Amino acid sequence: MKVLKFDRQAIGEWLSKLAEDYDIYAPGESSQGTWQLISDYSQIDIKSGVPEKPVKNFLFPQPETLLTFSTVPDDPDAFKPREPEDSGRKNVIFGVRPCDARSISLNAMPYEKDTYYKANMEKNLIIGLTCNTPCSTCFCTWTGGSPMGTEGCDISLTEIEKDSFVARGVTERGDKLLCLATAASEASDQDIEKLSGLEKDVAISTDITALEETLKSKDMMELYNAPFWKDIAERCVNCGTCTFLCPTCYCFDIQDETLHGRGRRIRCQDSCMFPLFTLHASGHNPRGDKVQRVRNRFMHKLKYFPDRFGSVSCVGCGRCVRDCPVNIDIREVMRQMLTF
Amino acid sequence: MSDISKMKNPYKPYSARLDNIKVETEDGNLKTFRIVLEEKADRDAWSHVAGQFAMLSIAGKGEIPIGIASSPTEQGYLLFTVNRAGVVTTALHNMREGDRIGVRGPLGNGFPVDTELKGKNIVIIAGGFAFTTLRATLIYMLENRSDYGKITVIYGARTPGMLLYRDELEAWQARDDVDIHVTIDREAPGWDGLVGFVPTIAGQVAPSPENAAALICGPPIMIKFTMPPLEEIGWTDDQVYLSLENRMKCGIGICGHCNVGPVYVCNDGPVFTRAQVQKLPVEY
Numbered sequence A: 001m002k003v004l005k006f007d008r009q010a011i012g013e014w015l016s017k018l019a020e021d022y023d024i025y026a027p028g029e030s031s032q033g034t035w036q037l038i039s040d041y042s043q044i045d046i047k048s049g050v051p052e053k054p055v056k057n058f059l060f061p062q063p064e065t066l067l068t069f070s071t072v073p074d075d076p077d078a079f080k081p082r083e084p085e086d087s088g089r090k091n092v093i094f095g096v097r098p099c100d101a102r103s104i105s106l107n108a109m110p111y112e113k114d115t116y117y118k119a120n121m122e123k124n125l126i127i128g129l130t131c132n133t134p135c136s137t138c139f140c141t142w143t144g145g146s147p148m149g150t151e152g153c154d155i156s157l158t159e160i161e162k163d164s165f166v167a168r169g170v171t172e173r174g175d176k177l178l179c180l181a182t183a184a185s186e187a188s189d190q191d192i193e194k195l196s197g198l199e200k201d202v203a204i205s206t207d208i209t210a211l212e213e214t215l216k217s218k219d220m221m222e223l224y225n226a227p228f229w230k231d232i233a234e235r236c237v238n239c240g241t242c243t244f245l246c247p248t249c250y251c252f253d254i255q256d257e258t259l260h261g262r263g264r265r266i267r268c269q270d271s272c273m274f275p276l277f278t279l280h281a282s283g284h285n286p287r288g289d290k291v292q293r294v295r296n297r298f299m300h301k302l303k304y305f306p307d308r309f310g311s312v313s314c315v316g317c318g319r320c321v322r323d324c325p326v327n328i329d330i331r332e333v334m335r336q337m338l339t340f
Numbered sequence B: 001m002s003d004i005s006k007m008k009n010p011y012k013p014y015s016a017r018l019d020n021i022k023v024e025t026e027d028g029n030l031k032t033f034r035i036v037l038e039e040k041a042d043r044d045a046w047s048h049v050a051g052q053f054a055m056l057s058i059a060g061k062g063e064i065p066i067g068i069a070s071s072p073t074e075q076g077y078l079l080f081t082v083n084r085a086g087v088v089t090t091a092l093h094n095m096r097e098g099d100r101i102g103v104r105g106p107l108g109n110g111f112p113v114d115t116e117l118k119g120k121n122i123v124i125i126a127g128g129f130a131f132t133t134l135r136a137t138l139i140y141m142l143e144n145r146s147d148y149g150k151i152t153v154i155y156g157a158r159t160p161g162m163l164l165y166r167d168e169l170e171a172w173q174a175r176d177d178v179d180i181h182v183t184i185d186r187e188a189p190g191w192d193g194l195v196g197f198v199p200t201i202a203g204q205v206a207p208s209p210e211n212a213a214a215l216i217c218g219p220p221i222m223i224k225f226t227m228p229p230l231e232e233i234g235w236t237d238d239q240v241y242l243s244l245e246n247r248m249k250c251g252i253g254i255c256g257h258c259n260v261g262p263v264y265v266c267n268d269g270p271v272f273t274r275a276q277v278q279k280l281p282v283e284y
Helices: A006-016 A098-108 A117-124 A174-178 A190-199 A211-217 A220-224 A228-234 A241-245 A290-309 A318-325 A328-339 B042-043 B088-092 B130-142 B166-173 B198-205 B219-231 B274-278
Strands: A003-007 A024-027 A035-037 A065-071 A091-097 A124-129 A155-161 A164-171 A252-259 A262-269 B014-023 B030-037 B053-058 B064-065 B076-085 B101-107 B120-126 B151-157 B179-184 B214-215 B240-243 B272-275
Touching: A003 A006, A003 A190, A006 A024, A006 A091, A006 B053, A024 A290, A035 B130, A091 A098, A091 A117, A098 A117, A098 A124, A117 A124, A117 B240, A124 A174, A155 A174, A155 A190, A164 A174, A164 A190, A211 A290, A211 A318, A211 A328, A220 A290, A228 A290, A228 A328, A241 A252, A241 A318, A252 B064, A290 A328, A318 A328, B030 B042, B030 B101, B053 B076, B064 B076, B064 B088, B064 B101, B064 B130, B076 B130, B101 B274, B120 B130, B120 B198, B130 B151, B130 B214, B151 B198, B166 B179, B198 B219, B214 B219, B240 B274
Parallel strands: A024 A091, A091 A124, A124 A155, B120 B151, B120 B214, B151 B179, B214 B240
Antiparallel strands: A003 A164, A024 A035, A065 A262, A155 A164, A252 A262, B014 B030, B014 B101, B030 B076, B053 B064, B053 B101, B240 B272
């Protein structure tokens, strides 16, 4: 795998070259600090921490057309579903933090049979950027990640000193992109030494260890019946912000839309925080109470998912902690589950 | 990364035509739709197990999970008995023979008719319109009669007019290799059969738990009251098979709607033993 060294100008030249074949997205300089289509490097504005929106919106386009169909009654193919045509254009997502990048591979586990998710993984190339300055809401190391992590990336960039970056190819297609970086140089032994030094330095200190193993060893129904869910859910307003901002909340709804003889079946994000999520046509609702929904979200991430797939379905990005209007903190929930 | 061009798109329904529509109940709320897949390749590829379900798809309205009411031994068509309840079922009820719908499936696990249930005495207990996948199961078992021991069926509805598959019930009652008990909730003019709720009749029939399995489908309240009389005569939870229902969208264990704790009704079920269900949260 290739290891190259870039300065800012070299990255700019490289991205301009990539823009010929790819749409380049990066955290932009707008006040939202979120993903924007960029045409030149000066538009990129990467602050420490994560952009407002998770990278999942590239993997789960909002909305995503699953099928199209005609609704014209005389059309012999009316209501026959067709797969939408793909433009073939690929994206390069630049500046993805290790937590967000890791979410792509975690979500790929339940989406194993999902052809659309697989296609979106192929369509989006991820250039990661490791974290030198974690935020107060960051806790990736609790859940199995690292500020220097490369999982889910095609290329991983690290700022080893001001305006000087080392890029590591992580996948074959990442290496191919690095081959186009004519202004970059091979990283020296000294650069690689600095990189390994950072790996030791930026670890997030925590007393939480073996989160996954401890949660997996707990009895599912005992956790489910724990009294603390009532306290956690009490202040929740079921706004769903946590689910929309969470990089590993991957639930979706499927809806049909029709207009002027044409129709499409789309999928869009859905949230288990909403009563409609589980409402039967009969009116019966298996998770009609707020406490059931709040418990389901945390139990899914921290018990059901690890029991089935091995990892907790949380990458420690801290968006839900930062943006919850009533300050529900998943780290506190983790502590309660661990000590129950 | 796997080659996605070789993967089957799990969201694309087969195109199908409504071949026959039959009103089942006196209130008109239940209809049985016989459908035929349009493409021969799709018909040839289709293979299901009794107890599985499919997503019925009406382009422009949406999709709904419905149990497959026909047995795998009924070739060339599929049957779905549908209660009119929401947007898609209402649209379906308003459709005519010859209209096009979509079918995605078969989905779910089905009853273990070729494994655990083989060689056993079978007790089928159904209430109301939950008889559909049990009809599929019963027909499959009668077609493979020597694979099973004694077969007992207890089926109840509110009124005679609310019973599904009336003609078939009569035909089964005439057979000597299946023991059928059809009951209605209250006395009704012209009805000379059993009267009483399903749990009561189950207690009277008192099927032996010896080398037996019970398949129970019905409203939750019926299942709740059917268990005590069975338990009294020695039935245990691992002999009892239930079929759960929940709202679902994808039908393949991804979208997150139908989970009951750690399990997905669509993919891990819909059929579970009562012993399995007892270890899960009551979220169904």
